[in-house]
Amino acid sequence: MVSSASQNTGKPACANLSAPLIGGIEAGGTKFVLSVGTSPTEILASTTITTADPQITLMQAAGWFEQFDQLQSLGIASFGPIDLDPSSSRWGHILETPKPGWTGCDLRGFFARRFSIPVGIDTDVNGAALAEFRFGAGRGAVSLAYITVGTGIGVGLVIDDKPVLGLGHPEMGHILPRRAEGDQDFPGVCPYHGDCLEGLASGSAIAARYGKSLSDLSPDHTGRRWIAEYLGQLCHTLAATVAVEIVVLGGGVMQTPGLIDATRNAADMLDQGYLPGRARQRIVMPQLVPGSGAVGSILLGQLALQAGHHPR
Numbered sequence: 001m002v003s004s005a006s007q008n009t010g011k012p013a014c015a016n017l018s019a020p021l022i023g024g025i026e027a028g029g030t031k032f033v034l035s036v037g038t039s040p041t042e043i044l045a046s047t048t049i050t051t052a053d054p055q056i057t058l059m060q061a062a063g064w065f066e067q068f069d070q071l072q073s074l075g076i077a078s079f080g081p082i083d084l085d086p087s088s089s090r091w092g093h094i095l096e097t098p099k100p101g102w103t104g105c106d107l108r109g110f111f112a113r114r115f116s117i118p119v120g121i122d123t124d125v126n127g128a129a130l131a132e133f134r135f136g137a138g139r140g141a142v143s144l145a146y147i148t149v150g151t152g153i154g155v156g157l158v159i160d161d162k163p164v165l166g167l168g169h170p171e172m173g174h175i176l177p178r179r180a181e182g183d184q185d186f187p188g189v190c191p192y193h194g195d196c197l198e199g200l201a202s203g204s205a206i207a208a209r210y211g212k213s214l215s216d217l218s219p220d221h222t223g224r225r226w227i228a229e230y231l232g233q234l235c236h237t238l239a240a241t242v243a244v245e246i247v248v249l250g251g252g253v254m255q256t257p258g259l260i261d262a263t264r265n266a267a268d269m270l271d272q273g274y275l276p277g278r279a280r281q282r283i284v285m286p287q288l289v290p291g292s293g294a295v296g297s298i299l300l301g302q303l304a305l306q307a308g309h310h311p312r
């Protein structure tokens with residue numbers, strides 16, 4: 001069980017901070033969640049800083065970690081796209097992103113040089129997926145997908161305890177869905193694809209469509225049905241491609257009352273009883289406290305320590 005974490009930037013008086021510590025950074029487009037713990041399930045302190053330009057944000061994060069003398073390693077679970085190839089000269093760099101100032105940021109290298117400790121990095125959704133797989137909704141399963149539906153849509157897929165990586169990390173938020181009946185006019189908000197899944201069903205898309213959040217729409221509003229249908233299509237695609245056992249749906253949009261049930265129903269309707277594994281696929285909310293991303297970031301730090309990802 002994860003202990004409750006402090007929400008201030010000082011050292012918590014009661015925590016065992018003389019033990020070897022692992023740091024974690026959940027790097028998001030609007031905030032960075034910084035944590036330290038003795039293991040992924042024993043987080044002792046955490047704080048949140050606002051994501052500003054890289055120089056300010058990284059210095060603030062480093063300043064918080066510098067108070068912990070026993071820091072052994074650090075894990076970063078970040079928004080993407082990221083170069084995840086350890087043999088690449090850009091390993092751990094943010095690749096081309098619409099977020100101002102962040103393209104080319106050497107996220108991993110900054111902390112590796114600053115602290116001279118092993119630093120691991122993966123996507124935020126891969127970190128969260130691995131954490132839920134090991135400690136949360138996926139315990140005992142072979143495969144799990146973690147979907148975040150927030151400003152964007154991201155998916156981390158873990159099979160046999162390994163995040164799936166191909167030519168870079170997958171970007172399943174950008175699959176091209178079938179339009180929901182009646183939803184023909186909205187062009188979508190993805191700057192690359194227009195009406196990909198993220199372009200149609202992310203928090204940004206919902207804001208562009210309605211000028212408010214999904215929770216603020218009336219319970220019988222067609223928008224609620226459409227968003228559930230698009231997320232149901234993603235669950236169906238995951239079942240059809242890799243027959244994934246557990247689908248964890250996280251992120252701010254999933255806090256909308258009834259959305260998880262509507263998504264399950266949509267996935268059932270889309271499948272029409274065809275896929276052998278769909279009926280056994282479980283579509284659930286995240287189970288980890290204080291959050292799958294924070295636990296995942298510490299887990300990435302622990303894996304970096306074990307693997308000895310040394311600075312360069």
Ligand code: ZN
Binds near residue numbers: 192196197199
């Ligand atoms: Zn897209």
